[in-house]
Amino acid sequence: MGEKEISKAVIKRLPRYYRYLGELMDSGVERISSGELSKRMHVTASQIRQDLNNFGGFGQQGYGYNVQYLYEEIGKILGLDKRHNMIIIGAGNLGQAIANYENFETRGFITKAMFDKNPELSGMKVRGIEVHGMDELEDYIVSNDIHIAALAIPKAGAIVVAQRLVNCGIKAIWNFAHTDLNLPKDVMVENVHLSESLMRLSYKINSYEQEHRK
Amino acid sequence: MGEKEISKAVIKRLPRYYRYLGELMDSGVERISSGELSKRMHVTASQIRQDLNNFGGFGQQGYGYNVQYLYEEIGKILGLDKRHNMIIIGAGNLGQAIANYENFETRGFITKAMFDKNPELSGMKVRGIEVHGMDELEDYIVSNDIHIAALAIPKAGAIVVAQRLVNCGIKAIWNFAHTDLNLPKDVMVENVHLSESLMRLSYKINSYEQEHRK
DNA sequence: TAGATTGTTAATCGATTAACAATC
DNA sequence: TAGATTGTTAATCGATTAACAATC
Numbered sequence: 213m214g215e216k217e218i219s220k221a222v223i224k225r226l227p228r229y230y231r232y233l234g235e236l237m238d239s240g241v242e243r244i245s246s247g248e249l250s251k252r253m254h255v256t257a258s259q260i261r262q263d264l265n266n267f268g269g270f271g272q273q274g275y276g277y278n279v280q281y282l283y284e285e286i287g288k289i290l291g292l293d294k295r296h297n298m299i300i301i302g303a304g305n306l307g308q309a310i311a312n313y314e315n316f317e318t319r320g321f322i323t324k325a326m327f328d329k330n331p332e333l334s335g336m337k338v339r340g341i342e343v344h345g346m347d348e349l350e351d352y353i354v355s356n357d358i359h360i361a362a363l364a365i366p367k368a369g370a371i372v373v374a375q376r377l378v379n380c381g382i383k384a385i386w387n388f389a390h391t392d393l394n395l396p397k398d399v400m401v402e403n404v405h406l407s408e409s410l411m412r413l414s415y416k417i418n419s420y421e422q423e424h425r426k
Numbered sequence: 427m428g429e430k431e432i433s434k435a436v437i438k439r440l441p442r443y444y445r446y447l448g449e450l451m452d453s454g455v456e457r458i459s460s461g462e463l464s465k466r467m468h469v470t471a472s473q474i475r476q477d478l479n480n481f482g483g484f485g486q487q488g489y490g491y492n493v494q495y496l497y498e499e500i501g502k503i504l505g506l507d508k509r510h511n512m513i514i515i516g517a518g519n520l521g522q523a524i525a526n527y528e529n530f531e532t533r534g535f536i537t538k539a540m541f542d543k544n545p546e547l548s549g550m551k552v553r554g555i556e557v558h559g560m561d562e563l564e565d566y567i568v569s570n571d572i573h574i575a576a577l578a579i580p581k582a583g584a585i586v587v588a589q590r591l592v593n594c595g596i597k598a599i600w601n602f603a604h605t606d607l608n609l610p611k612d613v614m615v616e617n618v619h620l621s622e623s624l625m626r627l628s629y630k631i632n633s634y635e636q637e638h639r640k
Numbered sequence: 641t642a643g644a645t646t647g648t649t650a651a652t653c654g655a656t657t658a659a660c661a662a663t664c
Numbered sequence: 665t666a667g668a669t670t671g672t673t674a675a676t677c678g679a680t681t682a683a684c685a686a687t688c
């Protein structure tokens with residue numbers, strides 16, 4: 213019932229709050245103030261309070277925030293209390309790397325299968341997850357209630373495969389291909405463009421060197 | 427000589443301009459106006475012109491921008507005209523995936539070696555790049571003029587290894603570990619936090635469903 | 641020259657920070 | 665009660681968009 217629109221900047225920060233709160237929980241901390249959290253995370257306390265208050269009053273005056281409660285509430289906001297069946301397309305190193313993160317499962321993302329166009333990989337298993345041929349894609353998605361596809365294939369094939377995914381009703385694509393997918397707006401897309409990330413690092417090195425070398 | 431400070435938002439967009447211009451070049455387009463580019467990239471023409479004018483007047487009134495010239499200039503701004511020797515720490519699937527991107531080399535990032543704490547991997551080669559033991563790390567960096575380290579190891583070891591890298595003078599870290607590295611500000615860090623990316627996708631799915639299901 | 645399109649200033653919009661009353 | 669800290673409003677800052685004169 214989205215009354216007030218939540219800004220993109222806030223959403224981008226939520227997973228980081230979630231991570232810090234998880235770590236605090238693991239180290240047995242029960243409560244934390246926005247001031248203390250701000251020191252650890254290197255953001256302003258004001259921003260933390262503003263961000264959280266987009267979703268409700270999770271704290272208590274004079275006390276701060278209960279770590280476990282806040283962790284769980286942010287988890288709900290992020291939808292981590294729901295389960296989603298996922299497939300990985302592309303069984304190369306990147307696809308296998310994704311398949312090997314057990315962490316994703318604890319957050320509700322269950323990798324059910326992998327797909328690769330190379331027939332020699334069919335039947336191979338990565339952490340118990342089987343690789344299928346690309347011809348089985350549509351049938352598998354429909355019969356196994358797959359919501360999410362991680363697209364870990366080169367740019368060239370990505371747009372065609374994304375269209376196939378959309379055609380059989382996928383809800384979301386986690387896109388690792390170095391291209392933008394222009395899909396209907398009811399299909400959610402999250403991009404991970406490694407080459408752009410590396411260029412940003414390059415920019416930082418370059419501009420730092422220019423400033424410090426006269 | 428940093429006269430005017432360039433905003434972070436602009437820098438984040440530069441690699442995407444670079445990618446689009448590269449694709450235009452490949453398809454033989456010689457000139458493009460901010461209006462035409464804005465349609466392709468789904469951003470405003472005003473933003474494109476503002477962004478570019480942070481760095482200089484690359485266009486020409488009545489004509490637009492020369493694609494190849496603009497591509498090269500943005501490349502220089504990003505520092506892609508310089509060469510950087512890189513190592514990859516962690517020879518698991520993710521490390522291997524990074525090692526296999528030949529594209530990085532064409533942009534000046536030369537992967538010289540990989541490192542892994544598992545001695546069984548020592549001597550293994552990925553695309554001709556050899557895996558070394560972690561005990562060789564410091565010597566290798568110093569004797570081979572390594573500027574950048576990609577950190578593709580689990581969170582637990584990342585902070586210790588990052589400190590070792592800093593101690594022997596690394597300039598930049600491309601961090602794939604699910605943790606923040608709080609390093610001296612003369613060491614550049616670019617984070618790729620896959621779990622946070624997946625949570626953002628989760629948020630999108632969740633909030634979209636809540637809006638569309640009454 | 642006429643048309644097109646940049647470079648740039650001004651206006652708007654949004655996000656962050658500061659401040660403080662409310663309240664545990 | 666006194667101290668601490670939130671929730672929230674107001675002030676500031678920064679980023680985006682609009683508009684248009686300059687000019688190719």
